Amino acid sequence: MTGTSWSVAVLVSAGRHPQTGASRACRGDAIAMALGRKIAGDALRIVHAGSADEAALKDYLALGAATLEVVPVSSHENPIPALVAHLKDVDLILTGCRTETGAGSGLLPYALASALDRPVIANVLSARIEREVMRVEQFLPKGRRRSIAAPLNTVLSVHPHAPVPLTYAFARQQSGRITPALPSSRPAAQPENLYTPLAWSVEPSPRRPVRLKAEEIRSGHDRMLSAVAPESKGGSVAIEGSSVEKAQMLLMYLRDNRLIDF
Amino acid sequence: MSIIKRIDPRRQAKLTPAGLRRIVLGDTSPGDQHPSARATGHQAPPKPARQRQPSKQWFMAVVHADRGRLDEHARQVIAAAAILATPDTGVVAVILGDFSGSAASTGADCVVVVPDIDRSQYQPERAVAAVIALIRDYDPQHIFMPDNGDGDGDLGRRLIVTLSGTAATHVAELSDKHVAAFWSGGAQWATAGLPRFVLLEAGAADAQLPFTGVAEMIKHQPPETGLTQKAQCRDLGLHAVDAAHIALEEADFIVSGGNGVRNVDTLEALAHALGAAIGASRVAVDDGRFARNKQIGASGKSVSASTYIAVGISGAVQHLQGIKDCRHVIAINRDAGAPIIKRADLTVIGDAEDIMRALLTALGQTRNVTNKTEAA
Ligand SMILES: Cc1cc2nc3c(=O)[nH]c(=O)nc-3n(C[C@H](O)[C@H](O)[C@H](O)COP(=O)(O)OP(=O)(O)OC[C@H]3O[C@@H](n4cnc5c(N)ncnc54)[C@H](O)[C@@H]3O)c2cc1C
Numbered sequence: 285m286t287g288t289s290w291s292v293a294v295l296v297s298a299g300r301h302p303q304t305g306a307s308r309a310c311r312g313d314a315i316a317m318a319l320g321r322k323i324a325g326d327a328l329r330i331v332h333a334g335s336a337d338e339a340a341l342k343d344y345l346a347l348g349a350a351t352l353e354v355v356p357v358s359s360h361e362n363p364i365p366a367l368v369a370h371l372k373d374v375d376l377i378l379t380g381c382r383t384e385t386g387a388g389s390g391l392l393p394y395a396l397a398s399a400l401d402r403p404v405i406a407n408v409l410s411a412r413i414e415r416e417v418m419r420v421e422q423f424l425p426k427g428r429r430r431s432i433a434a435p436l437n438t439v440l441s442v443h444p445h446a447p448v449p450l451t452y453a454f455a456r457q458q459s460g461r462i463t464p465a466l467p468s469s470r471p472a473a474q475p476e477n478l479y480t481p482l483a484w485s486v487e488p489s490p491r492r493p494v495r496l497k498a499e500e501i502r503s504g505h506d507r508m509l510s511a512v513a514p515e516s517k518g519g520s521v522a523i524e525g526s527s528v529e530k531a532q533m534l535l536m537y538l539r540d541n542r543l544i545d546f
Numbered sequence: 547m548s549i550i551k552r553i554d555p556r557r558q559a560k561l562t563p564a565g566l567r568r569i570v571l572g573d574t575s576p577g578d579q580h581p582s583a584r585a586t587g588h589q590a591p592p593k594p595a596r597q598r599q600p601s602k603q604w605f606m607a608v609v610h611a612d613r614g615r616l617d618e619h620a621r622q623v624i625a626a627a628a629i630l631a632t633p634d635t636g637v638v639a640v641i642l643g644d645f646s647g648s649a650a651s652t653g654a655d656c657v658v659v660v661p662d663i664d665r666s667q668y669q670p671e672r673a674v675a676a677v678i679a680l681i682r683d684y685d686p687q688h689i690f691m692p693d694n695g696d697g698d699g700d701l702g703r704r705l706i707v708t709l710s711g712t713a714a715t716h717v718a719e720l721s722d723k724h725v726a727a728f729w730s731g732g733a734q735w736a737t738a739g740l741p742r743f744v745l746l747e748a749g750a751a752d753a754q755l756p757f758t759g760v761a762e763m764i765k766h767q768p769p770e771t772g773l774t775q776k777a778q779c780r781d782l783g784l785h786a787v788d789a790a791h792i793a794l795e796e797a798d799f800i801v802s803g804g805n806g807v808r809n810v811d812t813l814e815a816l817a818h819a820l821g822a823a824i825g826a827s828r829v830a831v832d833d834g835r836f837a838r839n840k841q842i843g844a845s846g847k848s849v850s851a852s853t854y855i856a857v858g859i860s861g862a863v864q865h866l867q868g869i870k871d872c873r874h875v876i877a878i879n880r881d882a883g884a885p886i887i888k889r890a891d892l893t894v895i896g897d898a899e900d901i902m903r904a905l906l907t908a909l910g911q912t913r914n915v916t917n918k919t920e921a922a
């Protein structure tokens with residue numbers, strides 16, 4: 285796509301295979317990148333905040349990035365201020381839904397949008413630009429989708445189910461380049477809307493979470509009672525009547541509980 | 547004094563219908579009563595209210611209602627707030643969307659319903675403004691929300707960055723001291739102190755509470771914030787993907803056939819008329835009437851539909867395992883003693899084929915009626 289006046293960037297993070305721990309492109313971010321390429325073609329800018337030596341980044345080259353800009357940020361530093369400075373002139377910013385390493389909180393697109401004072405839309409399946417307006421399709425559970433008209437300067441976090449092809453090519457991995465981003469003048473003031481980080485302590489071996497349950501002081505009698513009369517009610521049973529009446533009853537149930545809207 | 551425990555031979559007892567005297571442990575109701583005097587028979591006693599002192603501070607739970615009800619995840623979140631609350635802490639539940647369920651059983655002491663802001667519309671700026679106004683009012687120490695893809699997770703993250711509070715997402719375990727979550731796709735386990743915003747995974751807390759809340763209901767009209775804050779995105783509406791094309795696990799409405807379904811075409815027509823996906827029991831799948839990927843149960847798929855219609859399915863435990871997360875279960879069965887009846891909210895006894903056909907006719911009729919009124 286040439287002659288476009290707007291610019292598009294995608295944010296990619298370093299991924300790890302959850303079982304083997306092997307470095308790889310973060311799946312969700314690779315899908316966001318593929319959606320970005322669908323929108324902007326080769327004009328898409330691909331940005332990572334971190335170290336240029338990160339082994340996982342080569343994967344993005346193989347998946348179609350010709351050049352990958354790396355904004356230098358040390359691993360314990362919050363990447364938002366650097367990303368804000370680097371991306372403030374970019375119109376459309378795409379991200380994945382969550383990272384594969386660390387918390388994967390999915391907060392970055394929100395924090396970025398808030399720091400740049402832009403709208404943010406989560407769980408995006410597709411986006412099309414039609415004359416300065418973007419038409420976005422959002423994923424919702426239970427087979428529902430929502431269409432949204434958004435301005436161009438929106439931050440979109442892309443849902444992993446976005447229908448885009450991922451093709452891996454070794455030749456592209458060899459020809460692609462990882463370049464340090466041009467140093468940009470950092471804003472004097474730090475964006476104020478940064479969420480306060482928590483002090484997490486991380487254990488390498490996960491365990492089964494313990495469910496939070498209310499403490500119950502019950503007498504033996506109560507326990508016996510709840511064993512013979514569990515709280516779950518058996519529902520109503522329709523035995524009498526013709527099948528037409530029973531069908532009406534079933535429909536009534538569906539309507540009363542607003543399970544059908546006709 | 548003797549250390550031997552003495553037993554009062556005249557302590558509380560009940561007379562059974564057979565005339566036997568039965569000692570009842572821990573029951574405080576007057577003894578020596580004939581059970582028929584307490585006509586209710588075996589029934590769980592009403593739950594006491596949570597032990598309370600006047601609220602010095604608040605915990606807040608923010609959830610969306612779904613068609614007037616709370617789903618299991620939302621109930622768990624309110625329950626978590628109620629379990630962690632100390633006696634001098636009140637629990638305020640903010641319910642977005644209209645709500646007609648029982649508020650006290652959720653464990654909340656105060657329920658603020660915001661009927662204007664529901665899931666059907668995309669208006670994040672208004673939702674954020676409304677909840678922030680309530681957070682200012684109550685100044686809760688902790689705010690609990692479901693971490694789901696259906697609006698709450700999105701709203702929670704917007705609140706976190708707007709108020710820049712401490713936050714934990716995807717929380718799988720919590721107590722009054724800590725939160726814990728899986729990191730790096732389940733390869734790591736991270737714990738931290740209980741932050742201000744807690745976005746809970748489904749299943750982190752048990753929604754069953756031994757107590758109830760006070761549940762004062764307040765209807766809240768959100769301030770018209772559209773004026774101060776420009777809504778930058780315009781909602782173009784919701785649409786549903788054709789039920790036949792989504793995975794069973796994702797489906798919201800399932801019509802499922804078992805060994806009692808002889809004519810699969812009728813079932814398919816019914817599913818089509820209701821906009822439902824099709825599932826099946828193992829016997830029906832083994833029989834070749836349905837594809838293997840339609841099988842629901844222990845050795846098939848686990849589904850979480852709001853509505854599950856089981857046609858000609860006996861309700862073996864292996865099948866019930868697959869539908870434990872379904873909200874409304876309706877059974878059509880010939881046998882009034884089938885185990886599915888214990889699970890179903892409504893059971894219709896009769897021949898599957900007859901009832902499905904009657905339903906199809908009724909649906910045809912009602913659809914025509916709505917079309918006519920729309921045309922009129
Ligand atoms: C290890 C193991 C794993 C299993 N995993 C699964 C699983 O994942 N999913 C699963 O479904 N099963 C599973 N099963 C099988 C399960 O135990 C039951 O055998 C099976 O669910 C029964 O299927 P059904 O209800 O369709 O058939 P049936 O038990 O034959 O029940 C048919 C029902 O239809 C009713 N009926 C018959 N004719 C009519 C009519 N004309 N009109 C109305 N009602 C009628 C009958 O009254 C009866 O209640 C498993 C079993 C084992 C041992």
Ligand SMILES: Nc1ncnc2c1ncn2[C@@H]1O[C@H](COP(=O)(O)O)[C@@H](O)[C@H]1O
Binds near residue numbers: 381
């Ligand atoms: N260091 C980083 N560099 C570039 N993009 C990132 C970085 N960290 C996170 N992102 C992006 O932000 C999304 C959400 O990240 P998170 O909030 O950390 O789960 C990811 O899917 C990436 O697209």
